[in-house]
Amino acid sequence: MKTRIALLTLLLIVPGAASAQGAKLELKGLDRLAKLADEAVNLDIPSGMLAFAGSFLKEDKDQAAAKQLLSNLKGIYIRSFEFDRENIYTADDVENIRKQLSAPGWSKFISSESKRDRELVEIYSWQEGGASAGLAILVAEPTELTIINIVGPIDLSKLPLLQGQFGIPKLP
Amino acid sequence: MNIEPDLQRALRRQPAPPDFADRVLARIDVQASPASRRSPVRQWLAAAAAAALVATGAAQYYTYQQSVAEAERIRQDIRLALQITSEKLALVQARVDASLSDSQR
Amino acid sequence: MDRDDTLARARGGDAAAFASLVRQHQSMVFSLALHMLRSRPAAEDLAQEVFLELYRSLPRLESGAHATSWLRKVTGHRCIDEIRRRQHRPEFQVEEMPERGIFPVAREVFLADRVQRLLAGLPARARMVVVLRFQEELEPAEIAETLDMPVNTVKSHLRRSLAVLRAKLMPQGPQV
Numbered sequence: 525m526k527t528r529i530a531l532l533t534l535l536l537i538v539p540g541a542a543s544a545q546g547a548k549l550e551l552k553g554l555d556r557l558a559k560l561a562d563e564a565v566n567l568d569i570p571s572g573m574l575a576f577a578g579s580f581l582k583e584d585k586d587q588a589a590a591k592q593l594l595s596n597l598k599g600i601y602i603r604s605f606e607f608d609r610e611n612i613y614t615a616d617d618v619e620n621i622r623k624q625l626s627a628p629g630w631s632k633f634i635s636s637e638s639k640r641d642r643e644l645v646e647i648y649s650w651q652e653g654g655a656s657a658g659l660a661i662l663v664a665e666p667t668e669l670t671i672i673n674i675v676g677p678i679d680l681s682k683l684p685l686l687q688g689q690f691g692i693p694k695l696p
Numbered sequence: 697m698n699i700e701p702d703l704q705r706a707l708r709r710q711p712a713p714p715d716f717a718d719r720v721l722a723r724i725d726v727q728a729s730p731a732s733r734r735s736p737v738r739q740w741l742a743a744a745a746a747a748a749l750v751a752t753g754a755a756q757y758y759t760y761q762q763s764v765a766e767a768e769r770i771r772q773d774i775r776l777a778l779q780i781t782s783e784k785l786a787l788v789q790a791r792v793d794a795s796l797s798d799s800q801r
Numbered sequence: 802m803d804r805d806d807t808l809a810r811a812r813g814g815d816a817a818a819f820a821s822l823v824r825q826h827q828s829m830v831f832s833l834a835l836h837m838l839r840s841r842p843a844a845e846d847l848a849q850e851v852f853l854e855l856y857r858s859l860p861r862l863e864s865g866a867h868a869t870s871w872l873r874k875v876t877g878h879r880c881i882d883e884i885r886r887r888q889h890r891p892e893f894q895v896e897e898m899p900e901r902g903i904f905p906v907a908r909e910v911f912l913a914d915r916v917q918r919l920l921a922g923l924p925a926r927a928r929m930v931v932v933l934r935f936q937e938e939l940e941p942a943e944i945a946e947t948l949d950m951p952v953n954t955v956k957s958h959l960r961r962s963l964a965v966l967r968a969k970l971m972p973q974g975p976q977v
Contacts, residue, residue, distance in 0.1 A: 562924055564885060567777050569770065577770040600777045634788055645788050661784050672781050699967050700935070706916035707935040712831035713845060717823040720852045721816070765849075768842050 546629050547598075547650035547658025547675045553620055554603045554671070560612050561605040569600040571676075597676035604670040613669045618644070618662070621671055625660055642666050650675075804865025812859045819859075823852050826869065829937070830876050836932045837880035839921055847883060851876050873937065874947045877929050881948075884925040912970075919969050923962055926950070930958040931966075 558564040578594040605613065625632070625648045634647035643665045650658030656679070661672040713719075804825070810818035830851050834844035854875060855868070862868045920928055926948065933944045941959065945952040 558885075565776065565780065566886065567773055569773055569777060573770045574774070577767050577774055579767075594774070600774065602777050602780055604780055636788065645784070647788060661781065661788075663784050663787065670780065670784060672777075672784060674781070699963065699970050702912055702970065703916060703931070703935040703966070704938075706913035707832075707836055707932055709828045709832040709936060710835055712827040712848065713841075716827050716831065716845065716848070717820050720823050720849055721820055723849060723853060724856050765846050768846060772840065772843055 546627070547660075547673075548601065549621065549624050549660060549671070549673045551601055551603050551621075551671060551673065554605075554613075554617060554669075557603075557605045557613055557617070557669070560607065562608045563606040565602055565604040567600065567602040571598045574598075574600070593678070597674065597678065599673075599675040601673040601675070602671070604672075605668065607667045610666040612667075613664075617669065618664050621662055622646075625662070630660070804868075808859075808862060808865050808868055812862070819856065822855070822868065826872050827852075829869075830872055832936055833873070833876045833932060834880055836917070836920070836936060837925075837928060838883060839917060843883070847879055848876070851879060870947065873933070873939075874949075877933065877947055881925045881929055884928070915970070916966070919966055923965070927958040927962045930955055931962050934959060 555566065558566060574594050574597050578591050607613070624630075625646075629650055629652075630648045631651060632646055632648050634645070636645040637643070644662065645664075646660075646662045648660040648662075649656050650660070655677060657675075657677050659672070659674040659678055661670070663670040807818050807821050807825070811822050827848065831844055831848045834847040834851075835841060838844050838847065851872060855862075855872060858871070862871060920931060923931065929948060930944055930950075933939045933947060934941075939947065941952050941955045944950070945955045948955070
């Protein structure tokens with residue numbers, strides 16, 4: 525399978541150009557797909573709910589890492605749809621998201637596209653003051669569309685610290 | 697292959713937690729008190745005690761239980777969100793690995 | 802105690818009667834939720850919500866049998882809604898598959914676990930149809946009424962789901 529991968533350089537943004545809330549994508553336009561999907565996941569977890577859930581974590585070393593990771597986040601938003609056939613979601617659905625991700629502040633640092641398999645995977649980072657303050661993952665396959673939007677600084681290398689917390693299995 | 701007996705065994709009813717009914721009743725603030733049926737005075741005392749309980753401990757317990765249940769719901773959402781994120785990151789990793797492998801041939 | 806009588810007294814405000822009603826049905830409601838959601842805390846939470854709604858709906862229930870079918874219907878719909886709201890992807894369930902054993906009891910535990918994992922791969926409504934068929938031993942017409950679904954759709958879900966489960970449960974390769 526020929527897959528074109530572009531590992532793009534992470535760009536620094538102009539200081540003061542963006543705020544944390546700019547890292548939050550507008551996903552409501554995809555909500556109509558839930559009715560058409562065989563399986564749909566619709567998660568909106570803003571900072572208040574994250575803090576509330578984090579307050580129930582203990583201070584022991586096992587849960588402290590999870591508590592720290594959660595306390596830094598401002599929101600987790602996911603739309604994920606699985607369809608029983610192709611061509612349910614449209615190119616416009618994908619382009620509306622990519623258009624938001626082309627705004628100042630977002631940088632694409634992983635891009636994988638297979639025209640033959642009609643698959644697209646992209647990861648974007650929202651930068652503030654030279655540091656990551658948000659993440660967006662876009663996965664578009666013929667019968668599946670997933671957008672993951674994490675607002676707030678997240679260090680992907682720290683995700684394994686959540687092993688055993690919230691029932692997270694070993695991460696790849 | 698007839699899997700129906702296996703499905704029946706796997707899907708047989710499981711007992712609810714031992715104090716499940718008590719927790720339901722606590723949430724709707726219904727107390728079944730046999731003593732309250734003995735005499736009008738006892739009924740009045742039981743009602744007054746129940747009212748006092750409602751005003752203090754039971755209300756707090758109910759609020760606490762609601763908070764615990766709500767936190768558990770959010771916990772499940774966070775769990776799902778992070779599972780989906782890990783899955784998609786694994787997909788990206790696989791693509792990157794495959795591409796690097798292709799380019800080295 | 803007669804179930805109709807229990808319901809009538811619960812409707813009249815008898816707390817002990819309502820508690821009895823909960824105990825009569827808690828295993829059914831909890832198990833439906835557990836087999837659908839695959840999480841004891843989530844199942845218990847959903848089951849509690851169902852009984853709270855039962856309490857609020859007591860005036861509308863006419864008999865013990867009506868209460869039972871009402872509970873199945875509400876539990877079924879709530880489970881489907883819950884799954885749709887937050888779909889659990891079976892490949893990321895926390896519980897690891899235990900090592901295969903050679904004793905019948907161990908086989909049954911592993912098989913039950915395997916069935917549960919395979920069921921989790923079915924769409925929500927199809928999963929509920931299978932659970933109602935095999936946990937509650939309902940006929941397709943009863944399942945159709947419980948889930949507000951045409952009978953033919955129920956039969957179709959059963960046929961396809963069993964075919965999928967059968968294919969995945971069939972032994973692969975030489976048996977120990």
